[in-house]
Amino acid sequence: MSAPIGRVVATELKPSTPHQFYFWTATESEVGIGAIVRVDHPGRTVYGVVTDGMAYADLASPLHAVIGAEGDPSVVASEPTARTEVRLFLAAVLRQVPEEPLQPVPLGAVHLATDADVELALRMDAYTRSERPTGIPVGVYALGGHESPVLLDADFLLGPEAAHLNITGVSGLATKTSAVEFLLSSIFQTFPTHRGSIAAVCFNVKGPDLCFLDQPGEISERDHALYEKLGLAAEPLKKARYFAPFKADGVNLNTLRTHEALQHNTEPLVWGLREVLDYAEVVMNRDDIDAKADAFIDFLGERVVGREFTDDLLRGKPFRVESFADLEEFFRAIFDFMEAMGRGGEVWRTHHVATIRKVRNRLGNISTRAKGLVIDDGAPNDLPWGKFEDRTVYVVDVAGVDPLAQDLVFARCVSKLREHLERRDLGVDHVVVFVDELNKYAPADGPDTYVRKMLLDLAERGRYLGLVLFSAQQFRSQVQRRIVGNAGTSVFGRMDMDELATPAYATLSPAIKIKLATLPKGELMLRHPHFTQPIFARFPRPAMLSGREGVERFPPGAELPFADAVARQLKQLDRRVTTDAVRALVEGRPDLDVRRALALTRRTRPDDALAFFSAKLGRRIGGEVVTPRSTVRPVPTGVDPYQ
Amino acid sequence: MTSDLTALRRSLAAAGITPATVVPAASAGRREEAEIHLATLLEGDRVEARDVGEPAGWPDPVAFLDGVQHSEVVGYAGSSPIVVASVAAAVRERTARVLATKLVQRRELAIGRRAALDAAGPVLDALERIELSDVDPPHPIRELAQAGAALDDARGALEVAVGVAYRNESRGWLVIDGSLAESPVWAQDHRMVGVAKSHSSLPFDGADLVAYLRLPPGHRSPIFAPASRRLAPVRAWAVRLWPWEGKDLLHGLIRVEVAPVNGTPVMADQISRWLLAERAPISAPDPRWDRMLYGIRSVEDFLKATRVSPHR
Numbered sequence: 001m002s003a004p005i006g007r008v009v010a011t012e013l014k015p016s017t018p019h020q021f022y023f024w025t026a027t028e029s030e031v032g033i034g035a036i037v038r039v040d041h042p043g044r045t046v047y048g049v050v051t052d053g054m055a056y057a058d059l060a061s062p063l064h065a066v067i068g069a070e071g072d073p074s075v076v077a078s079e080p081t082a083r084t085e086v087r088l089f090l091a092a093v094l095r096q097v098p099e100e101p102l103q104p105v106p107l108g109a110v111h112l113a114t115d116a117d118v119e120l121a122l123r124m125d126a127y128t129r130s131e132r133p134t135g136i137p138v139g140v141y142a143l144g145g146h147e148s149p150v151l152l153d154a155d156f157l158l159g160p161e162a163a164h165l166n167i168t169g170v171s172g173l174a175t176k177t178s179a180v181e182f183l184l185s186s187i188f189q190t191f192p193t194h195r196g197s198i199a200a201v202c203f204n205v206k207g208p209d210l211c212f213l214d215q216p217g218e219i220s221e222r223d224h225a226l227y228e229k230l231g232l233a234a235e236p237l238k239k240a241r242y243f244a245p246f247k248a249d250g251v252n253l254n255t256l257r258t259h260e261a262l263q264h265n266t267e268p269l270v271w272g273l274r275e276v277l278d279y280a281e282v283v284m285n286r287d288d289i290d291a292k293a294d295a296f297i298d299f300l301g302e303r304v305v306g307r308e309f310t311d312d313l314l315r316g317k318p319f320r321v322e323s324f325a326d327l328e329e330f331f332r333a334i335f336d337f338m339e340a341m342g343r344g345g346e347v348w349r350t351h352h353v354a355t356i357r358k359v360r361n362r363l364g365n366i367s368t369r370a371k372g373l374v375i376d377d378g379a380p381n382d383l384p385w386g387k388f389e390d391r392t393v394y395v396v397d398v399a400g401v402d403p404l405a406q407d408l409v410f411a412r413c414v415s416k417l418r419e420h421l422e423r424r425d426l427g428v429d430h431v432v433v434f435v436d437e438l439n440k441y442a443p444a445d446g447p448d449t450y451v452r453k454m455l456l457d458l459a460e461r462g463r464y465l466g467l468v469l470f471s472a473q474q475f476r477s478q479v480q481r482r483i484v485g486n487a488g489t490s491v492f493g494r495m496d497m498d499e500l501a502t503p504a505y506a507t508l509s510p511a512i513k514i515k516l517a518t519l520p521k522g523e524l525m526l527r528h529p530h531f532t533q534p535i536f537a538r539f540p541r542p543a544m545l546s547g548r549e550g551v552e553r554f555p556p557g558a559e560l561p562f563a564d565a566v567a568r569q570l571k572q573l574d575r576r577v578t579t580d581a582v583r584a585l586v587e588g589r590p591d592l593d594v595r596r597a598l599a600l601t602r603r604t605r606p607d608d609a610l611a612f613f614s615a616k617l618g619r620r621i622g623g624e625v626v627t628p629r630s631t632v633r634p635v636p637t638g639v640d641p642y643q
Numbered sequence: 644m645t646s647d648l649t650a651l652r653r654s655l656a657a658a659g660i661t662p663a664t665v666v667p668a669a670s671a672g673r674r675e676e677a678e679i680h681l682a683t684l685l686e687g688d689r690v691e692a693r694d695v696g697e698p699a700g701w702p703d704p705v706a707f708l709d710g711v712q713h714s715e716v717v718g719y720a721g722s723s724p725i726v727v728a729s730v731a732a733a734v735r736e737r738t739a740r741v742l743a744t745k746l747v748q749r750r751e752l753a754i755g756r757r758a759a760l761d762a763a764g765p766v767l768d769a770l771e772r773i774e775l776s777d778v779d780p781p782h783p784i785r786e787l788a789q790a791g792a793a794l795d796d797a798r799g800a801l802e803v804a805v806g807v808a809y810r811n812e813s814r815g816w817l818v819i820d821g822s823l824a825e826s827p828v829w830a831q832d833h834r835m836v837g838v839a840k841s842h843s844s845l846p847f848d849g850a851d852l853v854a855y856l857r858l859p860p861g862h863r864s865p866i867f868a869p870a871s872r873r874l875a876p877v878r879a880w881a882v883r884l885w886p887w888e889g890k891d892l893l894h895g896l897i898r899v900e901v902a903p904v905n906g907t908p909v910m911a912d913q914i915s916r917w918l919l920a921e922r923a924p925i926s927a928p929d930p931r932w933d934r935m936l937y938g939i940r941s942v943e944d945f946l947k948a949t950r951v952s953p954h955r
Contacts, residue, residue, distance in 0.1 A: 058944070060928030079923040081937050082699050082740040084944070489951035 004109035005029050006089070008039055010388035018093065021105035024085045030112060030144035033511045034525075034536035037091055038117045044098070044425035044621060047121030048091030048105070048531045052511045057083045066597045090509075093123040113141075118148035123530040127153040132194050137186050137230035138526065149230050150537045152489060154195055156529045158187070158430050162488030163463030166438070167524075168476040169493025175219050175521050176472040180434055181237075181542035183470075184213075186434065188391040189232050196429030196466075197390035201383070201413060205406065205436050208256040210328035212267070212550030213393055214240035216605040219541045226540035235345055236544035239392040243269040243383060245401055245409075246375035250595045254372050255397040257548075259554035263572055269396060270599065271373060272380045273324050275412065276366055277301050281449045282404075282411040288506035290357045299351070300359070303328065313337055323372070324367045331360045370405035379599040385416055407451045410441065414454055414467075421465040430466040432547075433458070438473040442480040452480060459486040477502040490527040492534075494519045508534070562591065566598055573601065573607035585614055593617060647808040648717060648727065660725065660759075665716035667787050669933035672872045677696040682846035686865035686879065686908060690851035692858050695882070695912045706736040706745060707938030710802040710895065711946045712794050714752075716787070720759035725772065726790040728752040730798040731946045732805040735938065736815065743939050746809050747949070749800055754790040756781065773797065799825050810834065820939045823877045823900040830902060832877035836914060837877070837900035840934040842893050844871060846879070856892050858883040863892070863899075863915045868908050878906025882915045884922050885933050895933040941945035 006025040010016040021039070025031050031050060039046040051331070059065055069075040069423035094501040096102060097120070110119075118141050119125050128151055135151030142148075156162040165183070167176045184200050191198050204210040219227075227234040244255035246268055252258075257266050280297050305310060305327070310318040314333040321327050338345040338353055346353045367374045383394055396413060398406045414433060418540050435455070437440060442452045458469050459482065471487070473479050477499060495516040499505075505513065512534065516525060522541065525534045545553060560568060567582035588593045597616035606612035667702040684690070714728035731900055751758060752828035753770035756777045760767060775789045802819070803826040823837035824828045834936050846867055847855050855864050864881040877900045884896030899914060918936070926932040926940040 044936045062923055064927035064932070067927070068923040070923075075923060078700075080740065080920050081737055081924060083937075084742075188772060246725070422807065 002111055002114075004040075004111055005031060006037070006106060006110035008107045008110060009088070009472050010104075010107060012476065016095070016107070018276040020051075021046070023091065023110045025090055025110070027085055027087055029087065031087075031089055032143070033515045034480055035143050036113035036118055036121050036141060036535075038110040038113050038121070039105055040111065040224075041106035042594065044096065044103070044106055044108075045159045046096050046108070047094040047117060048114065049094055049121075049535065051092045051509045051533070052090040053083060054090075056090045057085050061081070061520045067072045075549045084479070089300075094532050098186045102145065103149050105472075110141065112146070113148070114146075115148040116152070122150065122528075122535065123532075124151050124153075127155070127591075132192065134195065136183075136190050137232055138183060139218075139227060139524065139539035140229055141535060142538045147226070147229055147538075148200075148544055150526070150535065152526075152528050153530055154187075154191055156488050158191070158195075158198065158432070158468050159463035159466055162529050164459055164482045164487040165471070165489040165491060166476070166479075166487035167470075167491040167493065168474070168495070168499075169519075170496050171474055171520075173494040173519075173521060175524075177436065177608060178542050179491060179493065179539060180470055180472065181213060181525060181544060182539050183211075183239060184393060184432065184434075185235070185542060185544075186230070186232055188237060188393075191391075191430075195426075198426045198430040198432065199388045199390065200393045200415065200434060200470075202434040203394060203406075203413075203436070204395055204399050205412060205440075206399050208547035208551045209399075209436070209545055210395050211223065211242070211255065211257040211397065212262075212545035213237045213395065215262075215545040215550060217543060217545040217549060219543050223540035226538070227543070228636070230540075234540070236542075237393045239389060240265060240395060241384075242266040242395045242397060244397040245269050245370075245405065247400075247559070248371045249373065249562060250375065250591065251562055251564070251569065251598070252559050255402040256399070256551055256556045257397065257554070258557040260557060262554055263406070263568070268381050268602070269373060269383075270375050270379075270381045270600060271408075271412070272304055272375055273327055274383065275380055276374055276408065277363075279408060279411045279415070280363065281451075282408050291320040292352065293359055293558045294350045296355050296359050299349075300327075310422070324364070327363065328360075334475065337579060366404075366408070369402045369519040370408060373401060373405045373409065375447065375595065375599070379596075379603040381599065381602055384415070384427070385420055386427055387426050388420075388431070390428055407441075407449070410435070411454055414458060418462070418465060418469055421467050423440055432468045432470050433547050434470040436472045438471040439475055439478040439484070440473075442483050444470075444478050444480055456480060456483055456515075456625070459483040477498050477504050488529050488532070492516055492519075492525040492527075494521075532643060534554075562594070563587070566594060569598060570601065570609050570613060573605055577610045581610060582613075585610075585617060588620070628637070648715060651727065652717050653764065655725070655763055656815055658762070658764045658766050660718040660720050660763050660766075662718045663716045665724075665792060667714055667716060677843045679845045679848050679852075680870040681848065682869050682879070683787055683864055684851075684867050684869040685745055686867075686880075686911075687889070690847055690854040692854065692862035693908075693912075695861060695863050695915035696921065697911075697914045697916065698922070699817065699916040700920050703918040704736050704813070705822075705938070706734050706809060706813065706815055706943050707936065708732065708734045708802060708806050708809065708817055709740075709820040709939050709942035709946070710805075711943060711950070712908070713800040713915045713950070714790065714794055718758045718763070720755070720762035721781065722783050723756045723759035723765060724783050724786055724790065725759050725767075726752075726754040726794075727767075727951065728754055728790075728794050728797075730794065730801050731950065732798070732802040733942050733946055734809040734817065735810075735942045735945060736813070737938060742938060744945055745813075746805050747946070748805050750801055752794070752797060754793055756786065759820050765776070779800045791874070802852065803829065806835070818936065818938060820935075820942075823831075823902070824869070824871075824875040827875040829905075833904050835902065836918075838918070838936060838939070839898040839900065840931055842896065842898065846870070856896070857887075858896065859896065859920060860884065860886045863911060866908065866911050866941060868906075869900070876903060877901065878903050878911075880911050880915075882918055884919060893934075897934050 008021050008023045008024040014022050035050045037048050038114050136154050138152045139150050141146040141150050169176055202210050214236050244253045247254045290642040307322050308318045314337050323329050334348050398409050417431050442455045497517050502512045523538050525536050527534050563583040563586045567579040572575040597613050600616045601613045656662050667921045710732035712730045714726050716724045717727045718725045729751050731749040733863055734745045735742045736745045751770050753767040754773045757774045773793045818836045829835055860883045866878050866880045869879050879900045881898050885896050887894040924937050926935040926937050
C-alpha cells in the first residue's frame with residue numbers, strides 16, 4: 001500500500017461530517033482541486049473528491065509578517081527559518097464503505113486514489129463488473145501522471161434509467177464539439193449489444209464543425225495512450241451519411257462538404273409539400289396560428305394534399321396536389337371562384353377568404369425562405385426513415401440555411417425519429433440527437449416556439465423511446481431549465497466567470513469555479529447519476545478531422561454551373577455519365593423541369609441514370625416562329641370625329 | 644500526560660482517594676522572583692552599548708531546544724494532594740530553512756507525599772513517582788508548591804538529557820530556551836547558546852543597570868560572568884532585538900549565555916549578529932514574540948501539539 005499523503009483532521013470548528021472532511025498534507029503534494037482520495041480507517045473506507053483547499057501560516061495577523069520583514073517583502077525569502085505552513089484540503093464524500101450506518105468521516109490516513117479506488121469511488125463497479133456491463137468510456141481521471149478510466153453507465157446516459165447529456169462552456173476553449181465527437185465514437189465502439197442498436201443524428205449548425213466525422217485525423221502519442229487506456233480504437237466514425245439542402249439553384253449542395261472525394265456519402269436533403277405541411281406550425285409565428293388557420297391547414301392535410309380532391313365549383317377535373325406548385329394552382333382556383341362569386345363570395349367551404357389567403361401566404365413563404373430545402377415541385381430526398389443502421393451517424397448540415405429552415409429541419413427530423421421509435425420501425429433501438437447552440441433553439445426566455453416545445457418533450461419523454469438528446473451551448477443558464485435539468489449527464493468545459501456567478505452554479509465551491517474558469521482544452525467536469533460529486537476528467541482528441549482541418553484537407557468545391565452540378569449528381573448514381581452529355585440534355589430546358597427529372601432519377605436510382613433522366617425530361621419541344629397575324633387597318637381619316 | 648484523567652480519577656475514587664480537579668497556578672512553568680545578583684564585568688569597566696553589526700545567518704545546521712510541563716491535581720489522600728504531570732523536551736534542527744524534529748522525550752509523573760501515592764495503590768503504577776518530603780506535617784498549599792518545584796526540576800533534567808543527547812550526535816549549534824547553567828555539561832559546551840527571555844534576575848545596579856536595560860536595538864552589553872552561576876560558570880551578555888521605546892523597557896531584550904570559551908568579544912558579536920537574524924520570522928501571535936526565537940517557539944508548538952489532551 002502506498003504511503004499516505006495526508007491525514008484527516010477534525011476540530012470543533014471544522015468537524016468531519018458524513019458528507020465532507022478536512023485533511024492536511026505536506027506542503028509539497030500532488031493533491032489538487034478535483035483529486036480523488038481514499039481515507040483508510042479500521043472498518044471503514046471513505047472516498048472523497050477535493051473541492052477546496054486552504055493554506056495558512058502560524059501568524060495571527062498579516063501585520064506580524066510585515067513587522068518580521070521590517071516592511072521589506074524581499075527579506076522574507078532570506079529569513080533563516082521558513083515559517084510553518086499548513087496545506088488543508090476540503091473533500092466531499094463520494095462513497096463510504098460500508099454505506100450503512102452513514103457516519104462522519106473517521107480521522108484516518110489519506111491516500112491518493114488508485115484505478116480500483118476510482119472505480120469504487122464513482123460507483124462504476126455497479127455497471128462495469130456486472131454480468132452485462134454497460135460502461136461507456138468518457139475519459140480518464142488524471143492526477144500526477146496517474147490516469148484512471150472513467151466510464152458512464154449506458155443505462156443512465158442513453159436510457160432507460162436516465163438519459164440525455166448536456167455540455168456547456170465558452171466557445172473555442174471548452175472543446176464541446178470535440179467532446180461530443182469523442183463520446184459518439186466511444187458509444188459506437190462500446191455500447192453493449194445486449195442493449196440493442198444505436199445511431200446518431202447530428203445537426204451541424206455552424207461552419208464545418210461536424211462535416212468530417214468520417215475522416216481520420218492525426219492525434220498525438222499521448223492521445224493514443226489515452227485511447228489505449230480506455231480500451232478504444234483511435235479511429236473516425238466509420239459509418240457516416242451526410243445530408244444537406246440545396247442552395248437556391250436547387251442543384252448545388254448548401255454545405256462545406258462538397259469536395260469531390262466526399263461525395264459518396266453526401267446527399268441532398270429535399271422536402272416537398274407533404275413533408276412540410278405536417279410541420280406548418282414550425283414556420284408560422286404565434287400570431288399566425290389560430291383555430292381558423294389550424295382548421296384550414298388540417299383540411300388541406302386531410303382532404304387535399306396527396307389525394308384526389310374534387311370540387312365542381314372550382315373546376316371540372318379533380319385536383320391532385322403533390323407539390324407547392326400544385327397547391328398554388330389549387331389556391332388560384334379557389335380565389336378565382338371567390339372573385340367570380342362577387343358579393344357573398346368571402347367564404348369557401350366555411351373557410352373565410354382571409355384565412356385562406358393567410359395560409360397560402362405563409363406556406364408560399366416556406367418555399368421562398370427555405371429554398372433549396374423545400375422544392376416547389378419534384379421528389380423529396382430524406383433521411384432513411386425505417387432503414388437506420390447500427391453505429392451509424394447521420395449528419396444533417398443546416399449551417400448555411402435560413403433559421404426558419406433550420407427549425408423546420410429540427411422539428412421534422414426529431415418528430416420523425418420519435419414516430420418511428422414509437423413504432424419500433426426506425427431500424428435501430430436508440431438514437432442520439434446532437435443539437436449545438438441549444439440556447440438559440442431552446443432559450444430560457446423568449447417565445448415558446450415549436451422547436452423549444454419539441455426539445456422539451458424530447459428531454460422529458462425521449463428516454464422511454466430510446467431518443468436521447470445530446471445538447472451543447474455556451475451558457476447553460478440561458479437554456480430552458482427543464483431541458484438541461486432533464487439531462488442525466490452534464491459536462492462542463494472552460495466556463496465564463498459571469499456564467500459561473502449565476503445561481504445555477506451556487507453548489508460549486510469557489511475553488512471548483514476557478515478551476516472551471518481555467519480548465520485546459522481536453523479537460524471536462526462531469527456530472528453523472530452514479531457520481532455523487534462532479535468529477536474532472538480528461539479525454540483524448542477525437543481521431544477525426546476537425547472542421548477547420550477538414551476544410552483545409554478537403555476544400556469545398558466551387559459552385560458549379562447548373563448543368564455541371566446536375567451532371568455531378570448523376571455521376572454519383574452512374575459513373576458512366578459525362579458532363580458533356582448532361583449539358584447537351586439540359587440546355588434550353590427550364591430549370592424546374594431539370595430539377596424534377598433529377599429528383600426522380602435520384603429517387604429511382606436506375607441502372608442507366610442518364611437514359612432515365614433523359615426520359616423524365618421529356619421530349620424537347622421545338623421552337624415555333626410566330627408570324628404576326630394580319631389585322632384590320634384603322635381608317636386613316638386624320639380627323640378626330642369627337643373634336 | 645496520561646490521556647484519560649477522568650478514568651484515573653474514577654480509579655482513585657475506587658481506591659479511597661477523594662477525586663479533585665485543579666490545575667495548579669503556574670503549572671505550565673516555573674515562577675521566578677525579582678532579584679539583583681551582581682555580575683562580574685569582563686569587558687570594559689562599565690556597561691555601555693556595543694554595536695554588533697548587521698544581522699547574519701546562522702550556519703547550518705542549528706537546532707533549538709525547549710521543554711514544556713503540565714500538571715493537574717487529580718485527588719486528595721486525606722489533605723495531601725496527588726498531582727499528575729507530564730514533562731516533555733525536544734530538539735528541532737534547522738537545515739536549509741526547514742525545521743525538523745530530531746529528538747523528543749516525555750515523562751509522565753505522579754507527584755505527592757509517599758503516603759498519598761501509596762494510598763492510591765496500583766492506580767498510579769503506570770506513572771513515574773516523585774515523592775515529596777514528608778518531614779513536615781501535611782499542608783496542601785506547601786505540598787503543591789513542592790510539587791511545582793519538583794516538576795520544574797523534572798523538566799529541567801529532561802531538557803538537559805535531550806540537549807546532551809543531541810549534542811553527542813551533532814556538531815551543529817544548539818540554542819536552548821533559558822540558561823546554560825542548568826547543567827555543567829551545557830555550561831562547557833562550545834556549541835550551545837542559552838537565550839533567556841526572563842529578566843527577573845538582573846546582573847547590575849545603578850548606572851550600569853540603566854545602561855543595561857536601555858540598550859538600543861542591534862546593540863549588546865559587555866560580556867559578564869553571572870553571579871548566580873557559580874556551580875556552572877558561563878559568560879553572558881544582553882542583546883536588544885527590537886526597539887523598546889514606546890513599549891516596555893524589556894521589550895526585545897534577551898540575555899545570551901555561552902560557555903566561557905565563547906566569552907570573547909568576537910564571539911559575542913558573532914552570536915549576537917546570528918541572533919539578530921533570528922528576529923524573522925517573528926513568533927507572533929505569542930505574547931513574548933519580541934524575545935522568543937521562532938525556532939524555540941516551533942519546539943514549543945510541536946510539544947504542545949503532540950501532547951495528548953487530558954480528558955477532564
